[in-house]
Amino acid sequence: MRFVVAYEGTRYSGWQRQPNAPSVQGALEAALSRLEARAVGALGASRTDAGVHALGQVAWAETHRPLDPQRYRSALNALLPEDIRVRGCDLTEGRFLPLQGVLEKTYVYRLDLGAAPDPRTRRFALHQPGDLDLAAMERALGGVLGRHDFRHFASAGGGARTTERTLREAEVRPGDGSAELRFTANGFLYHMVRNLVGAALRVGEGREDEGFLQRILEGGPPPAGIKLAPACGLTLLGIAYGPPFPLDSRQVR
Numbered sequence: 001m002r003f004v005v006a007y008e009g010t011r012y013s014g015w016q017r018q019p020n021a022p023s024v025q026g027a028l029e030a031a032l033s034r035l036e037a038r039a040v041g042a043l044g045a046s047r048t049d050a051g052v053h054a055l056g057q058v059a060w061a062e063t064h065r066p067l068d069p070q071r072y073r074s075a076l077n078a079l080l081p082e083d084i085r086v087r088g089c090d091l092t093e094g095r096f097l098p099l100q101g102v103l104e105k106t107y108v109y110r111l112d113l114g115a116a117p118d119p120r121t122r123r124f125a126l127h128q129p130g131d132l133d134l135a136a137m138e139r140a141l142g143g144v145l146g147r148h149d150f151r152h153f154a155s156a157g158g159g160a161r162t163t164e165r166t167l168r169e170a171e172v173r174p175g176d177g178s179a180e181l182r183f184t185a186n187g188f189l190y191h192m193v194r195n196l197v198g199a200a201l202r203v204g205e206g207r208e209d210e211g212f213l214q215r216i217l218e219g220g221p222p223p224a225g226i227k228l229a230p231a232c233g234l235t236l237l238g239i240a241y242g243p244p245f246p247l248d249s250r251q252v253r
Helices: 024-036 069-077 134-142 192-204 212-219
Strands: 002-007 042-044 053-061 084-090 102-112 146-149 164-174 178-185 234-241
Touching: 002 024, 024 042, 024 053, 024 069, 024 084, 069 084, 102 192, 134 164, 134 178, 134 192, 134 212, 164 192, 178 192, 192 212, 192 234
Parallel strands: 053 234
Antiparallel strands: 002 053, 002 084, 042 053, 102 178, 102 234, 146 164, 164 178
């Protein structure tokens, strides 16, 4: 069965199972194992970092309980901790590998722009007081749209076979005392979104000009490096798949 999983990542070491730390994968597998009365492993689509959230993570597990997807979802949610919820389930004919068949992924990074941090969003947004030039940030991000080698926006340790990605969307959406940076690509490197946000914030603060991100893309990071944006502001909105197992977890409500 395939699952669309939402979680608050605050207290987890990330999606991937860890031997000595709580993980989203570990919690999902524990609930599945209780429901199935046997040991069950779950495969995930995106190895979100510690503290990163998700609305549309995609996972798959081999299940045998004769329950329709809606009843299975309800039973599984009753066994999961309150900061993890399965939003959707569907049966797949055969083994579904969440890392394969991905068309694109979408992440959003949230900013709290108030003079004092909003306690309601402190675990889901980076507090960034002061005047940011959001239009300059969007223009700077526009300079790195398209297919490029994004290795200079990746942190060490990702292990990707290729560092080329196609960034289709990089928008800055203002709100009431807040802003969202939305990114869609055919895939992301390790820490790629958080590094893009960190560099864009330097432009928004007036510390760098609008060509800053493009210079990093073409020539490498500055000597001091890029300040990685904190994990708390980042959410995986969802993943789109093509045949033979089509799904757009961004559309699951």
